[in-house]
Amino acid sequence: MTEKYTCITCGRKFPKGQGVIVEVGKTILTFHSTRCATKFFKLLIERVENKDIIERAARQLIRELNEQRMKIEEVKRKKI
Numbered sequence: 001m002t003e004k005y006t007c008i009t010c011g012r013k014f015p016k017g018q019g020v021i022v023e024v025g026k027t028i029l030t031f032h033s034t035r036c037a038t039k040f041f042k043l044l045i046e047r048v049e050n051k052d053i054i055e056r057a058a059r060q061l062i063r064e065l066n067e068q069r070m071k072i073e074e075v076k077r078k079k080i
Protein backbone atom coordinates (compact mmCIF):
# COMPACT_ATOMS: atom_id res chain seq x y z
CA MET A 1 0.00 0.00 0.00
CA THR A 2 1.35 3.39 -0.92
CA GLU A 3 1.69 5.97 1.77
CA LYS A 4 -0.71 8.89 1.47
CA TYR A 5 -0.34 12.41 2.70
CA THR A 6 -2.98 15.00 3.41
CA CYS A 7 -2.46 18.58 2.23
CA ILE A 8 -2.48 20.76 5.35
CA THR A 9 -3.82 23.73 3.37
CA CYS A 10 -6.76 22.24 1.46
CA GLY A 11 -7.12 18.73 2.93
CA ARG A 12 -6.67 16.89 -0.37
CA LYS A 13 -5.01 13.47 -0.18
CA PHE A 14 -2.00 12.71 -2.36
CA PRO A 15 0.48 9.82 -2.74
CA LYS A 16 4.07 9.81 -1.56
CA GLY A 17 6.43 11.20 -4.21
CA GLN A 18 4.04 13.94 -5.23
CA GLY A 19 3.38 17.36 -3.79
CA VAL A 20 5.68 19.36 -1.56
CA ILE A 21 7.00 17.98 1.75
CA VAL A 22 8.85 20.30 4.12
CA GLU A 23 10.28 19.19 7.46
CA VAL A 24 10.41 21.82 10.19
CA GLY A 25 11.98 20.26 13.26
CA LYS A 26 9.69 17.41 14.25
CA THR A 27 6.77 18.78 12.23
CA ILE A 28 6.25 17.65 8.64
CA LEU A 29 4.40 20.08 6.42
CA THR A 30 2.63 18.37 3.53
CA PHE A 31 1.19 20.21 0.51
CA HIS A 32 -0.46 18.67 -2.54
CA SER A 33 0.67 21.56 -4.76
CA THR A 34 3.11 24.45 -4.83
CA ARG A 35 0.09 26.76 -4.74
CA CYS A 36 -1.02 25.38 -1.38
CA ALA A 37 2.58 25.55 -0.10
CA THR A 38 2.90 29.20 -1.17
CA LYS A 39 -0.39 30.08 0.52
CA PHE A 40 0.71 28.43 3.75
CA PHE A 41 4.17 30.03 3.83
CA LYS A 42 2.76 33.48 3.11
CA LEU A 43 0.41 33.14 6.08
CA LEU A 44 3.20 31.69 8.19
CA ILE A 45 5.53 34.62 7.52
CA GLU A 46 2.73 37.09 8.29
CA ARG A 47 2.18 35.31 11.60
CA VAL A 48 5.78 35.30 12.83
CA GLU A 49 6.19 38.14 15.35
CA ASN A 50 9.94 38.51 15.13
CA LYS A 51 10.31 39.50 11.48
CA ASP A 52 14.02 40.30 11.98
CA ILE A 53 14.93 36.61 11.90
CA ILE A 54 12.98 35.99 8.71
CA GLU A 55 14.27 39.17 7.09
CA ARG A 56 17.87 38.25 7.88
CA ALA A 57 17.42 34.70 6.56
CA ALA A 58 15.63 35.99 3.45
CA ARG A 59 18.37 38.51 2.68
CA GLN A 60 21.06 35.86 3.09
CA LEU A 61 19.15 33.43 0.90
CA ILE A 62 18.65 36.07 -1.81
CA ARG A 63 22.40 36.72 -1.74
CA GLU A 64 23.23 33.01 -1.98
CA LEU A 65 20.80 32.40 -4.84
CA ASN A 66 22.20 35.42 -6.64
CA GLU A 67 25.75 34.07 -6.27
CA GLN A 68 24.64 30.66 -7.57
CA ARG A 69 23.03 32.28 -10.61
CA MET A 70 26.13 34.31 -11.31
CA LYS A 71 28.31 31.17 -11.11
CA ILE A 72 26.06 29.32 -13.56
CA GLU A 73 26.13 32.26 -15.96
CA GLU A 74 29.92 32.37 -15.69
CA VAL A 75 30.18 28.68 -16.62
CA LYS A 76 27.85 29.24 -19.57
CA ARG A 77 29.93 32.19 -20.78
CA LYS A 78 33.15 30.14 -20.64
CA LYS A 79 31.63 27.40 -22.77
CA ILE A 80 30.78 29.77 -25.61
Ligand SMILES: [Zn+2]
Pocket (backbone or CB within 6 Å): 007, 008, 009, 010, 011, 012, 031, 032, 033, 036
Ligand atom coordinates in the same frame (compact mmCIF):
# COMPACT_ATOMS: atom_id res chain seq x y z
ZN1 LIG B 1 -3.66 21.47 -1.21
